[in-house]
Amino acid sequence: MRVRDVMSRDVEHCLPSANLSEAAMVMWRHDCGIVPIVDGERRVKGVITDRDICMAVATRHQRPEEVPVAHVISGQVHTVREDADLRAALDLMKRQQIRRLPVTDERGMLIGMLSLSDLIRHVGTTRRVTNGELAAHDVLEGLRHIVRKRALEEAALAS
Secondary structure, three states: OEHHHOOEOOOOOEOOOOEHHHHHHHHHHHOOOEEEEEOOOOEEEEEEEHHHHHHHHHHHOOOHHHOEHHHOOOOOOOOEEOOOEHHHHHHHHHHHOOOEEEEEOOOOEEEEEEEHHHHHHHOEOOOOOOOOOOEHHHHHHHHHHHHHHHHHHHHHHHO
8 A cells, every 4th residue: 555545635734934823823724733844836845843833932932923934844854755655654754753744746746644643544453464554553563663762762861
């Protein structure tokens, strides 16, 4: 099964010039916690999360409408192609400790998002899947890896 078979297609985005309030309103309207940031040709330049917005507002002491998302997003963004295998996408999520990936076409343009929730909704329900599809335990192991690794890193920072 490929990413295009399970990804969410109705994805709103923002330009780098949008401000934090505009990005937050996209999240509110679409009940999501992440918004892809794209250039004028819909090429992914980054993502902004609800956490990014909260931390920026708390630490910059500026009103959200005064802060462009370009000042908050990280320079490193991970994407997945629509024709990628789901297992490869899950492996990328595990390695990078991320729960959501922008999906791009062959030209690098945004066409959707893939989340762990998308994977969970579309996995096989048996422990053994013979046609290469993901099983529920594959996604659970991916989530467990992401959560465990972050918890270990946070514990190391706290000590």
